[in-house]
Structure formats: C-alpha cells, structure tokens
C-alpha cells in the first residue's frame with residue numbers, strides 16, 4: 001500500500017484503516033473555535049479534504065451550511081457518522097479537483113492539512129479552484145503548514161516562507177496570520193492560522209511581473 005501515490009484514494013484509505021493518521025486532531029482546534037465565536041454569521045462553508053470531519057459539526061453548530069468532501073471513502077464514512085444523518089448528504093466522497101459543485105459559491109472555505117497533503121505542483125490548481133468557488137470577500141481560512149519542503153518526505157509538504165504569499169496574492173488579501181498554539185506534534189512550531197479574503201479582481205502574481 002505504501003508504494004501508492006498520495007494522489008490516490010487508497011493511499012489515504014489505507015492510512016485511515018490502519019490508524020496511521022498523525023494529522024487527525026480528534027476535535028476542533030482552538031483558533032477555529034475562536035473564529036466561530038466571533039463570526040457567528042452563518043453562510044455557506046466548503047471543507048475540502050475534510051478527513052474525519054470534526055469541523056463540519058462545529059460549523060453547523062455555529063449556524064453555517066456545510067459542504068465537505070474527501071478523496072477517502074473511509075474518512076467520509078467516519079465524517080458522516082460523526083455529524084449524523086441530517087448533514088450526511090452534504091458530505092461527499094470525491095476529488096476536490098473533479099467534483100461538480102454546480103453554481104454554488106461559498107462564503108468560507110476551511111483549510112486544515114489539505115493543501116499540504118497535495119503535491120506542490122497541484123498548488124496553483126488548488127488556488128485557482130478555491131478562488132473560483134469563493135464569493136467576492138469570501139474567506140479562505142484555517143491552518144497552513146510552513147516547513148522547508150522535503151519532496152521525498154511528504155506528505156505533508158510544507159510551504160517555504162514566502163511561497164504561500166506569492167501563491168495566494170493573485171486572488172487573495174491576507175488579513176490575519178498568527179502562530180498556532182495547539183498544533184499536533186507533526187506540525188508543532190510550523191503551523192499558522194491564516195485568513196485570506198477573496199479580492200474582486202485577479203492581481204498579477206509577482207512571477208508575472210517580469
């Protein structure tokens with residue numbers, strides 16, 4: 001199983017089935033709890049790569065309408081069980097890059113250890129899809145992992161300092177960036193809670209300004 005590429009469902013299914021899930025928080029991390037206390041405004045939330053789905057319930061309890069998906073059907077079974085039958089229909093097994101979201105645009109997209117689970121060469125596609133799925137002034141928020149990338153060792157694949165800013169600058173404005181106090185050992189000292197707002201236009205990336 002370990003020789004499977006991390007872009008396949010079975011790579012992730014095998015980890016969930018064997019409980020090799022060092023990323024699994026087992027609950028709702030503190031910065032998200034704080035965000036939900038101060039932003040009880042409802043709206044539509046997307047959680048891509050939702051894993052076991054603890055945050056799905058937290059957003060629902062705070063009044064949001066949640067759509068979540070994960071490549072791993074094992075994770076999705078767990079998430080559906082965790083949130084209960086009322087919300088289970090909005091939780092999909094599927095590929096974030098292929099899933100048909102219809103015309104839906106979201107107010108919030110929540111990120112935790114999803115982009116670092118992707119290959120670094122998938123980051124532009126992630127950024128573009130997130131930008132297309134968010135409303136103007138919508139927020140991409142959550143946990144981002146910064147670590148000198150070791151392409152042999154991932155996932156997780158961390159961002160080198162500066163590369164996330166350059167990646168997201170095209171469509172987003174960074175409005176909050178703080179260190180995370182309750183990281184799991186896998187991410188400790190390298191995780192930031194960040195909030196980025198969708199701008200109304202495409203800002204030229206630095207790499208385009210030659």
Ligand SMILES: C[S@@+](CC[C@H](N)C(=O)[O-])C[C@H]1O[C@@H](n2cnc3c(N)ncnc32)[C@H](O)[C@@H]1O
Pocket residue numbers: 006007012013023024025048049050051052069070071072075094095096097112113114117118
């Ligand atoms: C490191 S885990 C994080 C899970 C969850 N966000 C958490 O914080 O516990 C990465 C998750 O992304 C999922 N994943 C990887 N590639 C995906 C894709 N293309 N579309 C949807 N989910 C994907 C994996 O199945 C896995 O559950």
